[in-house]
Amino acid sequence: MATMLEVTDVTAETCCTPLVREPLTAAEADQLATTMKALADPTRLRLLSIVAASLDAEACVCDLIEPVGLSQPTVSHHLKVLTTAGFLTRSKRGTWAYFKLVPGALDRVSQLLVAS
Amino acid sequence: MATMLEVTDVTAETCCTPLVREPLTAAEADQLATTMKALADPTRLRLLSIVAASLDAEACVCDLIEPVGLSQPTVSHHLKVLTTAGFLTRSKRGTWAYFKLVPGALDRVSQLLVAS
Numbered sequence: 001m002a003t004m005l006e007v008t009d010v011t012a013e014t015c016c017t018p019l020v021r022e023p024l025t026a027a028e029a030d031q032l033a034t035t036m037k038a039l040a041d042p043t044r045l046r047l048l049s050i051v052a053a054s055l056d057a058e059a060c061v062c063d064l065i066e067p068v069g070l071s072q073p074t075v076s077h078h079l080k081v082l083t084t085a086g087f088l089t090r091s092k093r094g095t096w097a098y099f100k101l102v103p104g105a106l107d108r109v110s111q112l113l114v115a116s
Numbered sequence: 117m118a119t120m121l122e123v124t125d126v127t128a129e130t131c132c133t134p135l136v137r138e139p140l141t142a143a144e145a146d147q148l149a150t151t152m153k154a155l156a157d158p159t160r161l162r163l164l165s166i167v168a169a170s171l172d173a174e175a176c177v178c179d180l181i182e183p184v185g186l187s188q189p190t191v192s193h194h195l196k197v198l199t200t201a202g203f204l205t206r207s208k209r210g211t212w213a214y215f216k217l218v219p220g221a222l223d224r225v226s227q228l229l230v231a232s
Contacts, residue, residue: 019161020168020222023183029158029165036156042145045135045152049145052136067139106136106229113226 020115035109038085043068044078048087048101057101064099136231151225154201159184160194164203164217173217180215 017028024032039045046068051059065075079099082088087106088099140148155161162184167175181191195215198204203222204215 019165020173020217022165022169024162024165026158026162029161032161033156033158036152036161040149040152040156042142042149045145045148046140046142049135049138049140053138057136101136110226110229113222113229 018112018115020113032112035085038081038087039109041078041081043070043074044082047075047078047099048082048106051088051099052101052106057103058098061097061099134228134231136229148228151201154197154203155225157194157197159186159190160198163191163194163215164198164222167204167215168217168222173219174214177213177215 017024019032039048047064050064050067051057054063061072061076061079064079065072068075076097079088079090079097083090083099087102089102091098091100135148155164163180166180166183167173170179177188177192177195180195181188184191192213195204195206195213199206199215203218205218207214207216
């Protein structure tokens with residue numbers, strides 16, 4: 001599944017026509033489904049919402065482990081999926097990695113689900 | 117996976133706080149992830165977009181099979197997942213089942229992804 005997710009980037013301007021305006025092409029549907037898969041996991045949704053609600057929409061991985069109650073490797077895996085899908089960016093500062101919400105990424109997905 | 121999806125109803129008013137406003141609770145994240153799983157499939161996205169773009173946002177299953185190029189049982193399965201998740205309603209008229217977009221269902225998901 002990780003491999004599939006690597007082809008997605010919700011920030012790509014080519015994706016997509018809003019879902020309800022006209023039938024999606026097969027290629028658009030593939031791309032949007034891959035993006036949705038990145039969001040279709042409760043841990044990833046919680047991580048994304050914690051980062052989004054943090055100061056400057058950025059959080060240290062060290063502050064993301066306890067709230068979701070999973071191991072660091074598992075949390076890092078989910079953060080990588082969200083980063084690959086274009087929802088987060090990662091930067092290393094000192095010992096820790098920090099994850100920041102990509103401005104507009106969730107809005108773009110949101111807009112694909114409505115008519116206008 | 118079909119069993120998991122049966123607990124979802126995106127029309128339920130209890131779900132959810134917008135993702136970016138404050139951290140989702142575990143229960144909210146579970147519910148939203150289940151909804152997202154219904155959308156995280158290219159065939160279901162194409163079916164949903166064909167129904168949404170049809171006259172009165174309604175389509176006969178007989179008109180949904182050819183566009184996606186899959187068997188009727190497979191198409192029916194995907195339509196059932198979308199119906200269970202609260203995106204479509206199903207009505208039988210004569211020989212065929214008709215599927216209609218639930219007004220506001222996609223909008224509610226869309227709104228959960230943005231701040232306001």
